[in-house]
Each structure stands twice: as C-alpha cells, then as structure tokens.
Amino acid sequence: MAELVGNLLVAQSGGPTSVINSSLAGVIQEAGHHDCIEEIYGGANGILGVLNEDLIDINDERARTIEGLRCTPAAALGTCRYKIDFKKKPEKAARDMDRLFEVFQAHNIRYFFYIGGNDSQDTSHKIHEEAVKRGYEMRVIGVPKTIDNDLPHTDSCPGYGSVIKYCATTVMEVGIDVGSMATDDGSCCIIEVMGRSAGWIAAGTVLAKRGQPAAPPHLILLPEIRYSMDSILAKVKETVDAYKYCVMVVGEGIRDERGEEIGADKTRLDSFGHPVLAGAAEKIKEFVQGKLNTKTRTVLLGYAQRAAAHFASLTDSNNAFACGEAAVRAAIAGQSGYMVKIVRGLTPDGAIQWSTGLQPLGDIANVEHFVPRDWVSEDGFLPNEKFVQYAQPLIEGEVKFPIESGLPKYTVLEGNKVEKKLPPRA
Amino acid sequence: MAELVGNLLVAQSGGPTSVINSSLAGVIQEAGHHDCIEEIYGGANGILGVLNEDLIDINDERARTIEGLRCTPAAALGTCRYKIDFKKKPEKAARDMDRLFEVFQAHNIRYFFYIGGNDSQDTSHKIHEEAVKRGYEMRVIGVPKTIDNDLPHTDSCPGYGSVIKYCATTVMEVGIDVGSMATDDGSCCIIEVMGRSAGWIAAGTVLAKRGQPAAPPHLILLPEIRYSMDSILAKVKETVDAYKYCVMVVGEGIRDERGEEIGADKTRLDSFGHPVLAGAAEKIKEFVQGKLNTKTRTVLLGYAQRAAAHFASLTDSNNAFACGEAAVRAAIAGQSGYMVKIVRGLTPDGAIQWSTGLQPLGDIANVEHFVPRDWVSEDGFLPNEKFVQYAQPLIEGEVKFPIESGLPKYTVLEGNKVEKKLPPRA
Numbered sequence: 001m002a003e004l005v006g007n008l009l010v011a012q013s014g015g016p017t018s019v020i021n022s023s024l025a026g027v028i029q030e031a032g033h034h035d036c037i038e039e040i041y042g043g044a045n046g047i048l049g050v051l052n053e054d055l056i057d058i059n060d061e062r063a064r065t066i067e068g069l070r071c072t073p074a075a076a077l078g079t080c081r082y083k084i085d086f087k088k089k090p091e092k093a094a095r096d097m098d099r100l101f102e103v104f105q106a107h108n109i110r111y112f113f114y115i116g117g118n119d120s121q122d123t124s125h126k127i128h129e130e131a132v133k134r135g136y137e138m139r140v141i142g143v144p145k146t147i148d149n150d151l152p153h154t155d156s157c158p159g160y161g162s163v164i165k166y167c168a169t170t171v172m173e174v175g176i177d178v179g180s181m182a183t184d185d186g187s188c189c190i191i192e193v194m195g196r197s198a199g200w201i202a203a204g205t206v207l208a209k210r211g212q213p214a215a216p217p218h219l220i221l222l223p224e225i226r227y228s229m230d231s232i233l234a235k236v237k238e239t240v241d242a243y244k245y246c247v248m249v250v251g252e253g254i255r256d257e258r259g260e261e262i263g264a265d266k267t268r269l270d271s272f273g274h275p276v277l278a279g280a281a282e283k284i285k286e287f288v289q290g291k292l293n294t295k296t297r298t299v300l301l302g303y304a305q306r307a308a309a310h311f312a313s314l315t316d317s318n319n320a321f322a323c324g325e326a327a328v329r330a331a332i333a334g335q336s337g338y339m340v341k342i343v344r345g346l347t348p349d350g351a352i353q354w355s356t357g358l359q360p361l362g363d364i365a366n367v368e369h370f371v372p373r374d375w376v377s378e379d380g381f382l383p384n385e386k387f388v389q390y391a392q393p394l395i396e397g398e399v400k401f402p403i404e405s406g407l408p409k410y411t412v413l414e415g416n417k418v419e420k421k422l423p424p425r426a
Numbered sequence: 427m428a429e430l431v432g433n434l435l436v437a438q439s440g441g442p443t444s445v446i447n448s449s450l451a452g453v454i455q456e457a458g459h460h461d462c463i464e465e466i467y468g469g470a471n472g473i474l475g476v477l478n479e480d481l482i483d484i485n486d487e488r489a490r491t492i493e494g495l496r497c498t499p500a501a502a503l504g505t506c507r508y509k510i511d512f513k514k515k516p517e518k519a520a521r522d523m524d525r526l527f528e529v530f531q532a533h534n535i536r537y538f539f540y541i542g543g544n545d546s547q548d549t550s551h552k553i554h555e556e557a558v559k560r561g562y563e564m565r566v567i568g569v570p571k572t573i574d575n576d577l578p579h580t581d582s583c584p585g586y587g588s589v590i591k592y593c594a595t596t597v598m599e600v601g602i603d604v605g606s607m608a609t610d611d612g613s614c615c616i617i618e619v620m621g622r623s624a625g626w627i628a629a630g631t632v633l634a635k636r637g638q639p640a641a642p643p644h645l646i647l648l649p650e651i652r653y654s655m656d657s658i659l660a661k662v663k664e665t666v667d668a669y670k671y672c673v674m675v676v677g678e679g680i681r682d683e684r685g686e687e688i689g690a691d692k693t694r695l696d697s698f699g700h701p702v703l704a705g706a707a708e709k710i711k712e713f714v715q716g717k718l719n720t721k722t723r724t725v726l727l728g729y730a731q732r733a734a735a736h737f738a739s740l741t742d743s744n745n746a747f748a749c750g751e752a753a754v755r756a757a758i759a760g761q762s763g764y765m766v767k768i769v770r771g772l773t774p775d776g777a778i779q780w781s782t783g784l785q786p787l788g789d790i791a792n793v794e795h796f797v798p799r800d801w802v803s804e805d806g807f808l809p810n811e812k813f814v815q816y817a818q819p820l821i822e823g824e825v826k827f828p829i830e831s832g833l834p835k836y837t838v839l840e841g842n843k844v845e846k847k848l849p850p851r852a
Contacts, residue, residue, distance in 0.1 A: 012606075074603040074606040077606075078608075165833070173730065173734055173735060174730055176500040179500070180503075180504050180505055181506070189728075191730075207832075208833065210830075278708075297728055299727065299730050300724060300728075301727075302615075302724060302725035303723060303725060304599065304600055309599060313832065397832065405822070406818070407594055408598065408599075
C-alpha cells in the first residue's frame with residue numbers, strides 16, 4: 001500500500017474521564033514516530049471545533065506537556081456533546097458534513113481520530129463512510145472512552161477502571177465512617193453514582209467488599225434491574241438489623257417495578273412541565289427515613305467521580321494510552337472505519353495480558369452493553385463473583401502524578417491555534 | 427508530684443475524620459512509654475461505651491495495628507453523638523455521671539482522654555470537674571478533632587487540613603472537567619461541602635485556585651455571610667459570561683438575606699411537618715437553571731469528604747498524632763482539665779513549626795470559632811489572601827497508606843473486650 005502522507009487531527013468528545021487524556025497522549029506520541037504524519041492538530045471542543053476550524057497546533061506543545069496528559073483528568077482539547085444527526089436533522093447534518101470535509105481538505109487532514117463514547121463512534125463511522133463516498137483519502141479510527149463502560153465488543157472502556165477504583169475507595173471510606181458511628185439507632189448512607197441506563201459503575205463498587213459479606217456496600221442497585229420501594233426498604237431493614245448500619249450504592253437511573261426512574265419527582269415540575277430529577281439517592285433517603293427510625297444521609301459524587309485522577313487506575317490509564325497508540329498504528333497500516341478495542345488475554349502463567357484489537361465502527365454505534373443478569377445475585381441487590389472476576393483487574397495499580405503545594409499539579413495545553421484558511425462557518 | 431499509677435481510658439466522639447485515629451495512635455504509643463500507665467483501654471462508641479462498660483483491651487492489639495491507625499479513616503473505637511446534658515436533662519445527666527465514675531473506679535481509670543469536637547470537650551470538662559468534686563484522682567485531657575475547624579484557641583483542628591486537601595482536590599478536578607466541557611451554552615457546577623454554621627471547609631477550597639483569578643472555584647459561599655439569590659445569580663452570570671463556566675462551592679448551612687437556610691425547602695414538608703432539607707446546592711441549582719440557560723449540576727460530598735484518607739494531609743495527620751502524644755505527656759506531668767491545642771510558630775529561617783499547647787477546657791466548651799470577616803472578599807464571594815496564608819500550610823504533604831488489590835487497606839482493631847465488673851447500666 002502506498003504511504004499516505006498528510007496531517008493528523010485528533011479530538012475528544014462527550015463527558016470526560018480521568019484517562020481520556022492518556023489516549024490523547026497515546027495518539028500524539030505514536031504519531032511522532034511516523035514520518036508520513038506531518039502536522040498534528042487537535043480539534044478544540046470536539047467536532048464542534050472542527051466545524052469552527054478551531055484547531056490546536058499540537059506540535060507546538062512541549063514534550064513535557066504531552067507526557068503530563070497521562071495523569072491529567074478532563075479533556076485537554078476541550079469536548080462537546082454536539083451530534084451530527086442525520087435522522088432528526090438531515091439537512092443540517094449534510095451541511096455539517098460538507099463543512100467537515102472543507103476543513104479536512106483545507107488542512108490536508110488524512111488521519112482522523114475521535115476519542116469518545118457511543119455517539120462519537122457513530123460520528124466517526126459517518127465520517128469514514130462519507131470519506132469513502134467522496135473519494136477523499138483519509139483514515140478514520142475511533143478511540144473508545146466512557147466511564148459508563150457501555151460500548152460493545154471491547155473488554156472494557158478506558159475511563160471505567162478509574163471511576164470504579166475511585167468510587168469503590170469512596171464507598172469503602174464512607175462505609176468505615178458510617179460503621180464507626182453505628183449505635184443502636186442504626187444509620188444508613190446512600191451513595192449515588194453515574195450510570196443512567198447501564199449499572200457498570202454502581203456494580204464496580206462491590207470491589208470495596210473484598211469478598212466479605214458483612215463489609216459495605218451492603219446493597220447495590222442497578223438501572224438494569226427493577227426494584228420495588230418495599231423490597232428496598234426490607235433490605236435496608238434486614239441490613240440495619242444485622243449490622244446496625246447500611247451502605248447502599250445506586251446508579252442514577254435506577255427504576256421501580258413499573259420501569260419508572262426512581263429519581264424523578266413527579267410532585268415537582270420544572271419550567272417545561274417535566275418532573276424534576278431530585279436524584280435517586282434523595283428519593284430513597286426520604287422513603288427510608290419516613291418508614292424506619294434510621295438516620296439516613298446521601299452522597300452524590302457527580303462529576304467528581306469521572307475527574308478523580310488523584311486515584312486513577314494504572315491499568316486503565318495504560319489501556320487508554322495503548323488505545324491511542326493502536327489507533328495511529330492501525331491508520332498508518334491502512335485501516336479505516338474501525339474502533340480500537342481492549343482485549344483481555346492470559347500469559348502462559350495465567351496472568352492477565354492486555355492488548356488491543358479493531359472492531360468495525362458499524363458494529364459499535366448505537367449498541368449499548370449492559371451488566372449481564374447472571375453477574376448479579378438472584379435478588380438483584382449485589383453483583384456476584386462473576387462480576388468481581390471481571391472488574392478486579394481493571395483497578396490494579398495507581399497512576400503517579402506530580403503534587404505542588406499539597407494539591408495535584410495537572411497539565412494544561414498551551415493551545416496555540418492553527419491559522420484559519422476558510423471563511424467562518426455559515 | 428507523686429506519680430499517679432493506674433489505667434488509661436481513651437475514647438472517640440462525634441463525626442469521624444480522616445485523622446482522628448492518628449490522635450488515637452498518638453495517645454496509645456505515648457502511653458506505652460510510661461510505666462505509671464498500666465492498662466490501656468478504649469471506650470467503644472465514645473462515652474456511650476464507657477456508660478455501658480464496653481471497654482476494648484488496647485494492649486491486646488498488635489503494634490502493627492496501632493501503627494496502621496495513622497492512615498485509617500473513621501473512628502476505630504467507634505464513636506457516638508451522646509451528650510451528657512446537665513441543662514436539659516439534669517437528672518439523667520447526674521445518673522450518667524455516677525455511672526461513669528463507677529466504671530472509672532471499677533477499672534482503676536486514672537487517665538481519661540476524649541478525642542472530639544465542641545460537645546466532647548464539654549463532656550471532658552464536666553468529667554474533670556466532677557473528679558475534683560468527688561476527690562477521685564484522675565487526669566482528664568481533651569484531644570481536639572473536627573473537620574469543621576470551629577474550636578477556639580487552637581490554630582486549627584485535626585481533621586480540617588485533610589478535609590480541605592481532599593475537597594480542594596475534588597474542586598480542582600471537577601473544575602477542569604467542567605471547564606473542558608464549556609461551550610457557548612455555558613455550564614455550572616455547584617459543590618456542597620459540610621459546615622452548618624462555620625464555613626471553614628468551603629473556604630478551604632479556595633486553595634484549588636492557586637491564586638489564579640480565572641481558575642475554579644469561582645464562587646465560595648459561607649454560612650457566616652448572607653446572600654440574596656439575586657446576588658448569587660448575578661455572580662454566576664458574570665462568571666459564565668467571562669469563562670463560559672462557573673464552579674461554585676457552598677457550605678451546607680448557607681443563608682439568605684433574611685438569615686434563613688437556603689437548603690430548606692418550605693414547599694415540601696416531611697412527616698413531622700418540617701421543611702425538607704433539599705440541600706443548598708440543589709436549591710441554587712434549581713434557581714440558576716430556572717433563570718439562566720446554563721446546564722447546572724451538583725456534587726454532594728457528604729461523608730466522603732471526612733473519610734477520604736486516601737488523600738489526607740500529612741501535616742494534619744502529624745498534628746493529630748502530636749495532639750494525642752501531648753495529651754498523655756500533659757497528664758503524666760500532672761495536668762488535668764485542659765484541651766491540647768495546636769500552635770503555629772516559625773523557625774529562625776521562617777518555615778512553619780508546629781507544636782502543641784494546653785488550654786483550659788472551660789475556655790473551649792460551647793464557643794464556636796468562625797471564619798473572620800476580613801479573611802473574605804468585600805462582596806463575600808471568595809476568601810482572600812489572609813485566608814490562603816492561614817490554610818495553605820495545613821494541606822502540605824500526603825499520608826502514605828498500604829494498597830491491596832488496587833484499593834486502600836485500612837486497619838481494623840481486633841477489639842477484644844475487657845471483662846465487665848459491674849451490673850448492666852440501669
């Protein structure tokens with residue numbers, strides 16, 4: 001195959017993670033080894049930056065900065081939730097696609113890497129197909145990223161190992177705290193984690209138990225399963241009776257037996273007339289406090305969980321980096337239209353060996369991967385040993401990071417912009 | 427002075443911290459150096475355990491376990507919120523006091539150390555006075571502890587440095603995350619931290635700025651100051667206009683211009699007819715989302731902040747340990763009725779030098795120490811350089827802790843009980 005000479009464009013998309021910048025570093029450092037890649041550009045705020053011709057000159061950054069990305073949370077290039085939606089807005093999507101290829105051509109972009117979750121893989125897929133249709137020679141590879149761990153075909157998603165390492169640590173610490181305050185009155189703490197439809201994050205906190213039945217978390221509620229408020233209450237009561245306290249973890253999107261989101265508060269409507277999302281943990285807290293004489297508190301980790309690079313998983317960070325490297329290698333080798341996936345193998349002596357593979361983007365887009373039902377106890381309140389076997393290796397090792405004046409010192413790109421060549425987007 | 431020979435009793439009280447066990451380790455290890463202290467007992471669940479004669483045999487614990495306490499969060503002996511209340515329940519309080527001295531005498535307790543906050547120092551004070559009145563020779567020393575940092579006369583309270591190190595790190599990480607998602611729509615994140623009447627914890631997150639005006643957190647709201655919702659809204663708008671995003675930290679007890687808690691939701695009553703405490707962050711979120719076209723999310727750190735030993739301050743942990751040691755030394759030297767306090771000094775070359783001192787317990791009990799008004803900007807929305815000068819040294823250094831299978835490995839006491847000598851409490 002003839003070598004494809006040109007410039008590289010990499011962008012980040014969707015909700016950030018602790019290790020999405022590690023994938024970015026993987027792309028950049030690998031690209032530096034290949035002469036056929038001339039300039040390395042970053043799209044500012046994902047595909048939105050590409051549409052606006054807001055490109056960052058990565059070759060102008062210091063090598064130290066790129067290395068620093070390996071321990072820096074959030075999206076160093078900026079991110080967006082912009083979707084090129086051919087179904088709902090076909091005309092706008094067609095105009096967007098025209099504009100993207102104008103930008104690609106103006107800057108001789110021949111390698112495009114998009115680091116993101118489900119929607120971003122869909123965008124990459126469409127760009128790949130469009131390039132083929134237009135006869136514009138370009139290699140498009142998707143790099144996986146999502147704390148939600150809901151992409152199919154990959155062993156796991158970069159970002160997931162770190163979020164559960166942090167969440168499990170937090171649940172362990174909160175558990176010891178609540179346990180040490182447990183007197184005869186009993187107390188309960190409900191920790192809400194992210195995961196609107198897939199319960200991977202909530203499930204991951206089972207690692208805090210280290211296999212001890214009495215250790216917190218005592219109950220883990222997943223969005224994949226249906227729970228009646230009465231069954232939750234019975235479980236809390238049973239746990240408090242046994243241990244004098246109860247630590248519960250809930251995924252934000254958990255549903256009741258009618259399939260309705262527990263976090264939705266129908267008694268209060270927002271300005272659009274939609275039920276206010278009061279939070280699943282808050283709703284269960286009010287219910288438990290109303291029915292049991294048990295002091296109940298909540299923790300809502302929110303964005304803190306996906307940005308907690310101060311206790312990120314080294315395995316996760318290394319896999320994220322490897323995905324970035326593998327994307328560039330695949331593109332150089334002539335591949336396009338694939339997402340890099342993480343593959344779990346075994347060494348001859350039985351240790352886990354991580355590698356990467358490729359999966360056609362068409363297999364990824366709009367397919368969600370859920371926690372298998374048989375990885376959860378029959379009553380639905382706790383992931384079982386199958387889940388633990390899967391998740392434990394993902395949290396091994398800690399990412400080192402520099403500290404200045406007692407706080408992490410994270411890296412910021414200088415972010416010098418590439419000179420624009422086109423008129424502003426219409 | 428004649429040497430006082432007998433047994434030692436130490437107990438922990440109130441909400442735990444990341445370093446309250448470090449103070450416990452200080453008491454135990456120092457006590458081990460003095461022959462006049464025969465047995466070392468721990469009260470299970472604070473003064474409640476003493477009343478119930480639930481004593482833990484500390485000399486039966488392994489030395490490794492005691493050393494492990496220096497990096498283990500929560501109260502290893504268990505804690506309680508039990509108050510001996512001579513004002514509201516004088517008869518019950520008198521009975522409790524009788525019972526305490528029965529237990530002290532039955533187990534020849536001659537040294538009593540209570541690690542806790544305001545209420546606990548009050549309890550220690552009463553026990554000291556009662557011992558004097560009864561002519562029972564015993565040395566009583568209070569050891570300070572509270573993330574709230576609201577005890578008077580001490581430079582700072584053990585637990586405070588660690589909680590603000592963790593909270594500032596979280597705010598920094600959330601800030602990078604939200605900043606990287608900031609596009610033209612703007613986004614806002616409100617992080618709620620503990621502090622019902624004193625704003626020390628919220629104020630401490632200003633360290634995440636590292637003196638950069640544009641860096642998050644952009645706004646910090648303290649319970650000591652009054653804020654109108656309109657002034658908050660104007661500040662959010664100004665910040666989002668300038669930076670496209672806004673990170674706000676609020677103490678849980680912040681109040682509006684009428685002095686009413688913002689977190690109280692009067693439109694919803696609980697089963698007792700009291701307003702539901704919806705959370706200050708949630709209330710401000712609803713208000714901001716209703717008035718500005720700004721995506722707003724909240725983080726509620728709750729118990730996670732005071733248990734986050736995985737990123738505790740070494741300075742704080744060392745000071746906590748030193749307070750435990752100093753309590754024992756003071757008691758051996760014949761002192762009673764004091765709380766150990768932390769003293770900040772300077773070495774000849776201008777570095778900070780920490781030491782301890784003693785303050786009469788009567789000066790401590792029921793006095794709350796607030797953030798000085800002149801440590802906060804005139805508009806009340808950000809602590810100033812005076813605050814930073816005070817707080818920065820408290821977060822220096824990191825506590826090392828063992829890790830097993832990717833998660834912290836914290837220490838648990840075996841907790842063997844001392845044989846009871848009395849009939850059960852009436």
